[in-house]
Amino acid sequence: MKEINMIAAIGANRELGYQNDLIWHFKEDMKFFRKITNGHPIIMGRKTFESLPNLLPNRQHIVLSHQNLEIPEVKVFSSKEEIDFYLKELEEIPFVIGGASLYRMYLLEAKRIYLTEIQATHPADVYFPEILLDRYERNTIYSGDERNTKYEINEYVLKKSLQLEASNKN
Ligand SMILES: NC(=O)c1ccc[n+]([C@@H]2O[C@H](COP(=O)([O-])OP(=O)(O)OC[C@H]3O[C@@H](n4cnc5c(N)ncnc54)[C@H](OP(=O)(O)O)[C@@H]3O)[C@@H](O)[C@H]2O)c1
Secondary structure, rough: OOOOEEEEEEEEEEEEOOOOOOOOOEEEHHHHHHHOOOOEEEEEEEEHHHHOOOOOOOOOOEOOOOOOOOOOOOOEEEEHHHHHHHHOOOOOOOOOOOOEEEEEEEEHHHOEEEEEEEEEOEEEEEEOOOOHHHHHHEEEEEEEEEEEEEEEEEEEEEEEEHHHHHHHHO
């Protein structure tokens, strides 16, 4: 594994989810998620996995859990170290897709963070970790609004000088 990416949709206060469910449902965001993760392994915590309505096609699902789960077509690991070892064998760039605990775990290692930043607030019980903006170059991929709510999809690329440091953690 050469790099690891991350993707999330967050509110104005970095709200991610509430009562184990997603809180943001925007068409362009979903479309972007499907497109950019297509064909890539996706890494998630057990709670996020359980919140999926079904397996996402054409993506290998990698789930972190302390439990000894056996789920058809899904790789379950019980520690970050086990996941990282497994990722070394993979060609495709993996995406961490949540939830909060996995974002915290991989934040400093992610080379690209795709953040859909929604200009709205929502009750939440999980939040995306704070990112230090001066670590990244920001590219705006999409800017628009749906149902009177503005949002942007931004790509935060770890600055070159920090990439070696991050890949040493992989
Ligand atoms: N807005 C977004 O883009 C977005 C994306 C994804 C998820 N979400 C939201 O985020 C929320 C879920 O996030 P969350 O942080 O509560 O849960 P999570 O990260 O999805 O899953 C947490 C679970 O992962 C496992 N885990 C975490 N750290 C571990 C470790 N070091 N070793 C072994 N297993 C470990 C544990 O599973 P076990 O309990 O089985 O041991 C833990 O309970 C939901 O509301 C979801 O809708 C939002």
